[in-house]
Amino acid sequence: MKMPESLQKEVIDTIEWYYVLDEETGRVLYASQALIEQCGPDLMEKGYREALAGSPLLRIFEAPIPPEGSLEWELAIGEQNSYLLIRNRRIWHKRHKCRVGVVIHASDVIGVSRDLSGLILEYKQVVEKNRKLMEELEWNAYHDRLTALYNRNRYMTDSEALFSHETGYGVASFDINGLKWTNDTSGHEAGDQLIRCAGDALKTMEKEGKAYCYRVGGDEFVLVLRDTTEEELRAACDTVCRRAAPCEMAAGYALAGPDMGFGAVSKLADDWMYEQKRRMKGEPVKNSKGDT
Incomplete structure (x- = not known):
C-alpha cells in the first residue's frame, strides 16, 4: 500500500537531518531545513565542497559509497562525545547517480x-x-575455617552418602592430647596452633590419595580411607601422628567388615582411640584392641 503524500511528509519531517546529493555534479538537490541551517544556505546554492570547505561536516558528503550501495559510519563533530551517524543509500534520480543520506545525532545514543x-x-x-x-x-x-578440613556437617553427609553403602573402608579417629591445658596455660592462640598442626597433618593425607579428613569437634578429627587394608589404615594413623608434631594425638582405627554400618565402624575407632588416650595418660585401660 502506497503511503499518502501527507503521511510521507510527516515521516520526513521527523528526520532532523537528511539530504539528496547528485554525485555527478556535487550539488545537494534536497535537504532538511535543520541541515541547511547547520551547514549554511550556500549548501543549496553552491556545491557542497565550496559551501563546506574547511568544515568537518564536509565528510558527511565526501565519504565513499561501497559497491553494495549502503554504508554506515560515525563522524566526530565538535566535542569528544558528540557524534553523527550517517546512513547512505545510492539511488538513480532523473538518470543521475544520487545518494540519499540520513544523519542521526548519535551523542544521545552513545x-x-x-x-x-x-x-x-x-x-x-x-x-x-x-x-x-x-x-x-x-x-x-x-569446611572448618581454622584447619580448612571438612567439618562435622560434611562428615555426617558423607557418612550417609558415600560410606554407608560401601565395604572395605577404614575409619581412624584422632584426639589432641592436652588441648584444654594448653588453652588454659598458654592461651587460645597456642591451642589453635596445635589444632592447625593436626589439621595440616591430615590435609597432607588428603592431597596424597584417597583419604577424607574431617574436624568433627574441638580437638577431634576423623580420617576415612576407602578401599583400604588394616596395614594401610595403621600406617595412615602413624603418619598423621608423626606429622602433627609438636601436637600430640591419640589415634584409633577400625576396618569396615561385612554388614557393618558406618556408625558401628566409627564407634570401634573411637573406642580404641580413647583407650590409647588413657594409656598415653598412664590411666588403667579396660580393653585391648584384640578385645574390641
Whole structure:
C-alpha cells in the first residue's frame, strides 16, 4: 500500500537531518531545513565542497559509497562525545547517480549506550560478587575455617552418602592430647596452633590419595580411607601422628567388615582411640584392641 503524500511528509519531517546529493555534479538537490541551517544556505546554492570547505561536516558528503550501495559510519563533530551517524543509500534520480543520506545525532545514543554498558558492568559485578558469596557460604557450610578440613556437617553427609553403602573402608579417629591445658596455660592462640598442626597433618593425607579428613569437634578429627587394608589404615594413623608434631594425638582405627554400618565402624575407632588416650595418660585401660 502506497503511503499518502501527507503521511510521507510527516515521516520526513521527523528526520532532523537528511539530504539528496547528485554525485555527478556535487550539488545537494534536497535537504532538511535543520541541515541547511547547520551547514549554511550556500549548501543549496553552491556545491557542497565550496559551501563546506574547511568544515568537518564536509565528510558527511565526501565519504565513499561501497559497491553494495549502503554504508554506515560515525563522524566526530565538535566535542569528544558528540557524534553523527550517517546512513547512505545510492539511488538513480532523473538518470543521475544520487545518494540519499540520513544523519542521526548519535551523542544521545552513545550516552545511553555508555549508561547501559555501565549498568551491564555493574550487573556483572553484582553477579560475580553474589557468586563468590555463594561459594563462600557453601565452603563455610562444609569446611572448618581454622584447619580448612571438612567439618562435622560434611562428615555426617558423607557418612550417609558415600560410606554407608560401601565395604572395605577404614575409619581412624584422632584426639589432641592436652588441648584444654594448653588453652588454659598458654592461651587460645597456642591451642589453635596445635589444632592447625593436626589439621595440616591430615590435609597432607588428603592431597596424597584417597583419604577424607574431617574436624568433627574441638580437638577431634576423623580420617576415612576407602578401599583400604588394616596395614594401610595403621600406617595412615602413624603418619598423621608423626606429622602433627609438636601436637600430640591419640589415634584409633577400625576396618569396615561385612554388614557393618558406618556408625558401628566409627564407634570401634573411637573406642580404641580413647583407650590409647588413657594409656598415653598412664590411666588403667579396660580393653585391648584384640578385645574390641
